Structures are given as structure tokens and as C-alpha cells.
Amino acid sequence: MIRRNRRYKSNRDRTGTYVRKWRGLLWILPGFSGVLIFYLLPFGDVVRRSFLGAVDNRFAGIDNYRTILENGAFLLAVKNTLKFTVICIPVLILTALVCAVVLYRSRYGGIIKSAFLMPMALPAVSVAVMWRLLFHSQGLVNQWLSHLGVIGKDWMNTEQAFWVLVLSYIWKNLGYDIVLWMAGLAGISENIYEAARVDGAGDWQCFRNITLPNLKSSLYTITVLSFLNSFKVFREAYLVAGDYPHESIYMMQHLFNNWFRTFSFDKMAAAAVLESIVLLGLILLLQKAWDSKEKY
Amino acid sequence: MLMQRNSDRKREQRKNFHAGQKLLWGLLALLALATLYPVIFLIAGSFMGQDELGTYLGAVIAGREGYADFPLLPHYPTLRHYVEILLDSPEFFVMFWNSVRITFGVLAGQLVVGTMAAWGFAKYEFPWKKGFFLIYMILMLMPFQVLMLSDYLILDKLMLTNHLWGIILPGIFSTFPVFIIYRFFTEIPDSLLESARLDGAREWQLFYHIGLPMGSSGVIAAMVLGFLEYWSLIEQPLTFLKEKSLFPLSVFLPDITSVRQSGMAFAASVITFLPALLVFLGGQDYLEKGIMAGAVKE
Numbered sequence: 230m231i232r233r234n235r236r237y238k239s240n241r242d243r244t245g246t247y248v249r250k251w252r253g254l255l256w257i258l259p260g261f262s263g264v265l266i267f268y269l270l271p272f273g274d275v276v277r278r279s280f281l282g283a284v285d286n287r288f289a290g291i292d293n294y295r296t297i298l299e300n301g302a303f304l305l306a307v308k309n310t311l312k313f314t315v316i317c318i319p320v321l322i323l324t325a326l327v328c329a330v331v332l333y334r335s336r337y338g339g340i341i342k343s344a345f346l347m348p349m350a351l352p353a354v355s356v357a358v359m360w361r362l363l364f365h366s367q368g369l370v371n372q373w374l375s376h377l378g379v380i381g382k383d384w385m386n387t388e389q390a391f392w393v394l395v396l397s398y399i400w401k402n403l404g405y406d407i408v409l410w411m412a413g414l415a416g417i418s419e420n421i422y423e424a425a426r427v428d429g430a431g432d433w434q435c436f437r438n439i440t441l442p443n444l445k446s447s448l449y450t451i452t453v454l455s456f457l458n459s460f461k462v463f464r465e466a467y468l469v470a471g472d473y474p475h476e477s478i479y480m481m482q483h484l485f486n487n488w489f490r491t492f493s494f495d496k497m498a499a500a501a502v503l504e505s506i507v508l509l510g511l512i513l514l515l516q517k518a519w520d521s522k523e524k525y
Numbered sequence: 526m527l528m529q530r531n532s533d534r535k536r537e538q539r540k541n542f543h544a545g546q547k548l549l550w551g552l553l554a555l556l557a558l559a560t561l562y563p564v565i566f567l568i569a570g571s572f573m574g575q576d577e578l579g580t581y582l583g584a585v586i587a588g589r590e591g592y593a594d595f596p597l598l599p600h601y602p603t604l605r606h607y608v609e610i611l612l613d614s615p616e617f618f619v620m621f622w623n624s625v626r627i628t629f630g631v632l633a634g635q636l637v638v639g640t641m642a643a644w645g646f647a648k649y650e651f652p653w654k655k656g657f658f659l660i661y662m663i664l665m666l667m668p669f670q671v672l673m674l675s676d677y678l679i680l681d682k683l684m685l686t687n688h689l690w691g692i693i694l695p696g697i698f699s700t701f702p703v704f705i706i707y708r709f710f711t712e713i714p715d716s717l718l719e720s721a722r723l724d725g726a727r728e729w730q731l732f733y734h735i736g737l738p739m740g741s742s743g744v745i746a747a748m749v750l751g752f753l754e755y756w757s758l759i760e761q762p763l764t765f766l767k768e769k770s771l772f773p774l775s776v777f778l779p780d781i782t783s784v785r786q787s788g789m790a791f792a793a794s795v796i797t798f799l800p801a802l803l804v805f806l807g808g809q810d811y812l813e814k815g816i817m818a819g820a821v822k823e
Binding site: 250251252253254255256257259260261263264266267268269270271272274275278327328331332335341343344345346347348349350351352353354355356357358359362363367368369371372375381400403404405408409412447450451454457460461463464467468481482485486489494497498501504505508509512516 | 546549550553554556557558560561563564566567582592595637638639641642644645646648649650651652654657659660661662663664666667668669670671672673674675676677678679694695697698700703728732753756757759760763764774775776777778790791794795797798801802804805809812813816817819820
């Protein structure tokens with residue numbers, strides 16, 4: 230035992246503190262060089278371009294930013310994205326919470342949870358095929374509605390397209406959020422419930438006074454992750470409605486695609502920088518919440 | 526007496542609770558069925574003959590009056606659309622293989638580069654580690670649209686646009702799997718590594734013989750999530766690939782609203798879905814672990 234210890238010590242002296250200090254960096258070096266080449270350096274170039282004129286490549290100050298902030302398409306995309314998240318995220322999070330609480334204690338929860346997770350595996354093309362049949366003006370949804378005596382709508386070519394997109398997002402992300410909530414529920418100690426039950430607390434009281442307060446930190450994470458996932462809803466919107474969808478579902482990705490097609494790299498650069506700043510703020514908030522939880 | 530009354534009240538409460546619970550359960554089961562409906566619909570449709578599809582969906586695909594209608598199961602099941610796709614449409618195979626190349630290329634790369642980086646972050650201290658990690662996290666959370674132009678600029682410089690490698694390489698260096706695997710690596714006790722070091726194990730041996738086996742569920746979780754992501758990739762191929770022969774299945778959208786193609790559209794969607802479904806069914810536990818790893822810090 231003692232000999233081993235000595236060998237270890239001399240070994241450590243030989244390797245030297247310098248190597249030891251940087252050893253960890255060697256592990257991330259292959260990955261990080263790729264990250265540098267494919268993400269960080271080109272993004273730096275994008276930041277540079279956001280200050281250059283489109284035609285002459287000369288320094289243009291904040292002209293590009295001013296242009297996009299006055300651009301109708303940009304404002305429309307921002308407005309739709311904001312409206313979309315403000316409506317979707319509370320609905321999704323609350324629905325997922327109710328589902329998670331019910332499923333958490335039940336025996337067959339696993340099967341139902343699988344059903345909710347399934348949409349995650351369904352490729353967006355398959356979803357698009359279904360949506361075309363379901364939400365066509367003579368499609369299945371309208372047929373069901375006609376049984377109820379409601380006159381159907383042309384879902385994809387009117388304002389209703391927005392609600393179809395909301396539904397798609399919730400449909401696709403419900404399982405994901407349920408899993409997150411259930412992870413939060415699993416973190417609450419069973420002892421607290423038992424103690425409360427001994428004191429005569431009912432189920433509703435337990436839920437309100439124990440479950441909800443203990444899920445606060447989960448709520449934060451789930452909100453941010455749901456927000457970031459909401460940018461992926463473009464996939465379905467694109468496949469169903471193409472490059473020029475109804476204006477109620479014209480999202481940021483449509484805008485970027487259209488600018489990309491017309492080589493408006495100056496506008497794209499400025500918009501990318503603006504959007505990344507907003508998202509960066511959100512991500513740092515998330516980081517801060519995680520750190521404070523750690524201390525706690 | 527008091528205890529008697531107390532237990533009575535409790536029983537009463539439990540009864541109420543059960544009724545409420547059952548109602549919630551019923552609602553939830555309904556919601557789950559509704560969630561699954563598109564999947565069932567898709568599979569049923571793929572086994573329906575052209576005539577049957579025409580009858581039910583005529584309103585949508587042939588511009589007939591009235592509404593489309595759809596039974597839960599086909600009355601005259603047929604495999605014709607599958608046969609047609611699998612034996613009669615070579616372009617479908619080309620796309621299938623493109624999807625396989627993209628997905629497995631990315632996953633194989635992530636398996637090497639991503640696990641190594643995750644190991645470095647989880648088990649070593651080095652200068653600016655926090656800063657590096659923050660960069661990885663920020664990149665993981667950025668949507669494609671933000672990185673789209675920078676992606677294009679570098680691929681253009683490396684002449685990788687209109688090339689499958691232009692999709693695969695940025696995917697390999699995605700920071701998402703690093704983040705997931707990192708979580709699982711941190712759970713391996715340091716004392717284990719120390720004692721292995723005492724026995725003279727080299728650093729790469731620690732990674733290969735302790736890290737990978739003990740963190741395997743994290744690696745699998747990252748692979749499952751990665752498979753679902755890259756199998757259904759849309760934005761990148763649509764932006765960077767111009768040649769149709771390079772398109773993966775995930776952007777192949779047959780026109781379901783035409784009479785001739787509707788059956789094929791169903792079958793093609795099911796075939797596209799099938800690999801993802803198998804991965805999902807086989808890896809659901811890992812999928813859930815992966816989702817949680819993305820959210821809970823330690």
C-alpha cells in the first residue's frame with residue numbers, strides 16, 4: 230500500500246503539474262477545433278458582415294440593423310414568433326404538468342407516456358402528409374366538425390393556419406415536457422408527503438403546498454427548453470405550406486430562407502446577430518437559475 | 526372515536542379522489558389516443574388500395590364534393606404501394622441511402638469526438654473550463670436559423686455545399702451530445718479513476734475501460750436523440766443541397782393531394798417513419814434519460 234502510494238507520487242512528479250493542468254484540454258481539443266471551424270469562426274464572420282454594406286462591402290455602421298428593424302417581413306416574423314410562443318408555452322407547460330402529475334403515480338403511466346412521446350419519432354415529412362389530409366378545406370377535421378354541425382374552415386390558407394401550428398407544436402412537444410415534469414416530481418422526497426398526510430392534508434392540499442412549490446426550479450428549465458424547441462416548429466410549417474405560407478405562420482426561418490435565396494446576406498447577418506443576442510440573454514438566465522439551484 | 530371519524534373522512538376523501546382520478550385518467554387516455562391518431566391513420570392508409578383511398582379521400586385528392594372520410598382499418602388491405610416503392614422506384618432507394626449516410630455519418634463522428642469532449646469536461650480540470658462549457662451550451666441551444674448563414678459561409682469556403690459532407694461535418698461537431706454524455710460521465714466516481722491510476726492505468730485506458738462502459742447509457746441516450754434528429758433533418762439539406770440525387774428521405778414529400786401518388790405518399794411516409802419508430806421503441810428509456818439530462822443540471 231505504502232509502496233503504491235510512493236510510486237503514484239513519483240509518477241505525478243514526473244508528469245509535472247504543467248501537463249496535468251492542460252491534460253483535460255486535450256480531450257476536448259478534437260471536438261473544439263471542429264466547433265471553432267464550423268461554428269465560432271464563421272459566426273465571427275457573420276458579426277463582421279452585419280456591419281458591412283451589401284454591395285460595396287464597405288463599413289456601413291448599424292445601417293443593416295436599421296434596415297431590418299424597418300423591414301415589414303422581419304417585423305411580421307418577429308410578431309408571429311412572439312405571439313406563437315406567448316400562446317403555446319403556457320398551454321404546453323400546464324397541460325404537460327397535469328398529465329405528468331396524473332401519470333406519475335399510476336401503474337400504466339408508462340404506456341400512456343410512450344404514446345405522448347411517439348410524435349418525437351415521427352419525421353416531419355410524415356407529419357406534413359397527415360396534416361394535408363386533416364386540415365384540407367375538405368379534409369377530415371372539417372368532416373368531424375360537420376357532424377357536430379359546425380361549418381369547417383380552410384385551415385391552412387387562412388388565419389387558422391396559426392392555430393394548426395400551435396396544435397402541431399403542442400402535439401409534438403407534450404411528451405418531452407411530461408418527461409421533464411416527471412423528473413421534477415421524482416425529485417420531491419416522499420417523506421414530505423407522508424408527513425403532510427399524517428397531519429391530515431388531502432391530495433389537493435398536498436399538490437398545492439408541496440408539489441407546486443417544489444417544482445419551481447423545474448418550471449424555469451422547462452420554460453426555456455420549450456421556448457427553444459418552439460423554433461423547430463418551422464419544419465412542419467414549411468412542409469405543409471412551403472416557402473410562402475399564409476402570413477399568420479410566417480416565422481423567422483421562412484424569413485431567413487427567403488433572404489438566403491435572394492443572397493441578402495447583409496440582412497441575414499444583422500438578423501442572426503440580433504436573434505442570437507436575445508437568445509443569449511435567455512440562455513444566460515437559464516444558466517444563472519441552474520447555478521443558484523446548485524448552491525441551494 | 527376520533528380515530529374512527531378520521532379514518533372515515535380519509536376513506537371518503539379517497540373515494541372522491543378516485544372518482545376524480547378516473548375522470549382525469551379517461552381524459553388522458555383520450556388525449557393519448559388523439560396523439561397517436563396520425564400514426565394509426567398513416568399506417569392504415571399505407572395498406573389501402575388506390576380505389577379505397579379514392580373513395581375515402583376523394584374530396585381532398587380528386588377535388589370531389591363533400592368531405593374526406595377515413596376508417597380506422599383498411600377494408601381491402603394491400604401491399605401494392607410498398608411493392609411499388611421498394612421495387613419500382615430507384616430514386617426512393619437513393620434517398621433512403623442518403624438518409625442512412627447522413628445519420629450514421631453524424632452519429633459515428635459524434636461517438637468519437639463528442640464522447641471525448643464530454644469526458645474531458647466531466648473528469649478534468651483545466652483553465653477556462655467554465656468558459657468552454659458555456660460556449661458549448663450556448664451553441665447547443667441556438668436554433669438553425671441563427672447559425673444558418675455562418676454554416677453556409679464556411680461550407681462555401683470549403684466547397685462542401687451541395688455535398689453530403691456539408692451536412693455531416695457540422696453535425697459531427699454539434700455540441701448537443703457532448704452536453705448529454707457529460708451528465709452521465711460526471712456520475713462516475715472520481716475515486717474509481719484514482720484507484721485505477723494507482724494501478725498504473727493510462728488516461729485513455731480510463732476513458733476506454735471505465736468511462737465508456739459506465740457512461741454507456743448516456744452515450745446511447747445521445748445516439749437515440751441524435752438519430753431522431755438527423756433522420757428527420759430538413760433545414761440543412763434544403764438549404765445546402767441543390768442536386769435532387771443528394772436529398773435524404775426527410776425532405777422527400779410526395780404529393781398526397783394527387784390521385785396517382787396518394788397511396789405511395791402513405792407508404793413512403795411509413796417507410797420513412799419505420800427506422801425512427803424502431804429506434805424509439807428500442808431506446809425509449811434512453812430517450813427519456815437523454816431528455817432529462819438536457820434539463821437537470823447535476
